[in-house]
Amino acid sequence: MDEKFLRKKSFALPKVNPFIHDLQLSMKDKLQILVMSFTLAPIRLFLIFILLIFAWLIAFISTLGLDIDSKKPVRSWRRLPILLLQPIMRAVFFCMGVIWIEQKGLPASRKEAFIYVIAPHSTFYDAVPCAIIATTVVAKQDLISAPFIGTLLKTLQPVLVVRHDPDSRKKTIQEIHRRASSQNEWPQIIVFPEGTCTNGKALITFKAGAFIPGVPVQPVLIRYPNYLDTFTWTMNGPGGLTLLWYSLCQFYIRFQVEFLPVYTPSDEEIDDPKLYAENVRFLMAQALNVPCTEHTFEDCRLMSQAKSKDLPMEAGLVEFSKLSKKLGIDINEMNEMLDEFALKSRSCKDGLMGIEEFAELLCLPITEPLKELFNLYDRDGSGKLDFREYVIGMSLLSHAAVTEKSIKIAFKVFDRNGDGTVTHDELDHVLKSVFGHDFETRNIYDKIDQENKGRITFDEFYAFVKKRPEYAKLFMTYADLEQDDMPQDKIHNITQRRASHALAGSSILSNVQYSNQGANAILKEKKDE
Template structure:
């Protein structure tokens, strides 16, 4: 198939995109922010039909000979937002091209030759990573369009915020549910005998997925439109609750379970760095509880030095729950108690504040391993020589990866070449520069590769549909709590 079917399909798909480009270019002229005219002009309706036909022909040539559609797509006046799940591949663009609905995409996508023109035609909501207020503006734009009484095209949103393997639904981001308007859930299925569709951080890359799929003689996809979901007054006040209830209905329709993992948890677990998180790390639970307290890691990063100075003044003196609440300036709650229990190693009702700061540093900047270690050295090092002992290093590294036990004796001995029984941060960085893979060799030598819940992608995600645009969920979920050293 690689020598016969694949090149024919690839060339034909490229030809169909080129054929669609002039129609999309003419139809997308003018201001993208201008409200569409209603009803649509006859020529725009003709262009819309032509583009749908061209795109459907392209998918047909790619092996998607029959697209099974179940249920009825609601009118824009009935549901301004379509929520699709699970999101597992760039082939999820099939329902987008079939409905010509608007989507949320990275602003950079508009500059991609040919593809950018086709994208602009569906009047997407663009997200700019360079604009700090981009998320807020995006949510406001979604709300404006959703409340336009059908003037704008329907917005198609993948609320998971990233690609998964379809075995469960991860936590929905609340962006699609903030407007508080009815949404229509849409579920996707790929009932192929051989799965060449799924594109996640673990497994084949984007180009390999394209190659494997185009080599399949026949590919199947099912799109099911579920009944429109009308939110209650409570759900309108709580987008996280609204998102959770819609996710439950979609999971039941798919026959899969749900998980409390979020897009941010994936970013944390898959972050590049010299200390990769193991599958049994408690830092994912810690990150969830941080969000549950209403604290946003990206805003806490600038305060890490202030937190570390406060923790350093304690000189290892442990604090109780009330003192911890005062330190965070939050009321005592079940969520706070759950977080406190992560650091209450012996169940004595006391915790070391320095461990909280280390864990927070990892959550705020998961890829910057040495920055977290440096922060920890400042808190643990003695004022006399600025060094730490083996016990301190053990505590720092165990907290940084969120595990109960971690062998550091060999690592400490390798760093402490002079056998002084103490090491400085300069010693640590010098060793880390010489042996960038020190964690694999010294901390978990039995593992050729540090396994996490998934693997880090070799390159940034190319799929604009995976854009992370909505504010963080403040729903801490119902995940069971575990002490760090249980």
């Protein structure tokens, strides 16, 4: 592989940021909000409050003694109060400005499709379909304990999930599958497969949970063709209460819902839920005329972490699903990378890393080899690295296949007396042969010798080189040359050039280990000298 691989289009940053909502209010809009704040909006808010109190009383009565974990749907007298909640919730949305619902297509029956998948998910108004079709939902576990909302949710007998608990997700999927295959008259389930709110300008990665049961689903599209978007609630944008008040100050909110034909999965899709989810997402994106991106809820988590590290929120927007799939990085590794990136880039207001911070991160001086490596990380040629470029560069250039065998060979370069440990003097000898006698090596040594024993074992060296494989490639070049009894000045000159290639990724990207082929290449260069 070469530089073209690093910059190939599959890693291109999408043009759409689905987690930002930049609400621009004109003078006319501000004047309208001001007037409505003292006229229509308070009346609407009062009516909503009355309706919700009434709904809560009905929900409280219908859920008295109800076991939320019951494996059977509610029957008998409990059904009547629940049926009354549907028109009440429709009245609530009416007071919120949804005067009429523009509906296209018809909802499928339970026999046709047990699951409705709705997208895009962008606002609290997305719950309007619950007011026109009798369904339950997948909800967060902690909402059940909420004083007001929890009681309303109990009436729906929702499928509960703890978002950050993998075991809970598995149980949620099992429960959806159980209800879908049950002969009991469980209500159909509404699922928002994106798993978080976006601005609706793209469909982000669908979670596979709704598709694992392998049953037919009905895709449902939501559109808001309004002059002013006062309702889209994203990670980076106005808060929920602000949006609610702005929306109450509008004369009306146009809401469109379209029920697409039921999607029946093929045998291949039943066997591969992710393929099933992707195909449904692509179908819905085509109908909405929006692109698909590989963002997920994990991007939101990274954005929150970036904000907590005094970085711009956009720093955490990396298209986690794509990078995880292509680079094999999980969310914990990404969090560690973000912590590391933040330590060196937080001094910059834009959250970008320059060559100076990059050199400090690697504990290396700014040399030509380092500049070449930095240029490969710098995908857009801006002279600065954002976090996404940093992750891709670290993974493609630095986290290639470095075997234990190659690391053992590199360790022997430092262990000059063969006692199985490396002192600072031994490491200092090698690094100064590479970078010159002015290079300060104590910082690197202390990073490896974290227990300050004064000697580095192979296990400590192995852990460090696995985290910073750039050094392994550079050290292997030095080892091969030294074994050929080459003079120190020649070793320094050739190592500098070979380090340029190693750090720039020619050997790392190609996953070529320093075996006989690597040694022969170095010997040939030695003869050319």
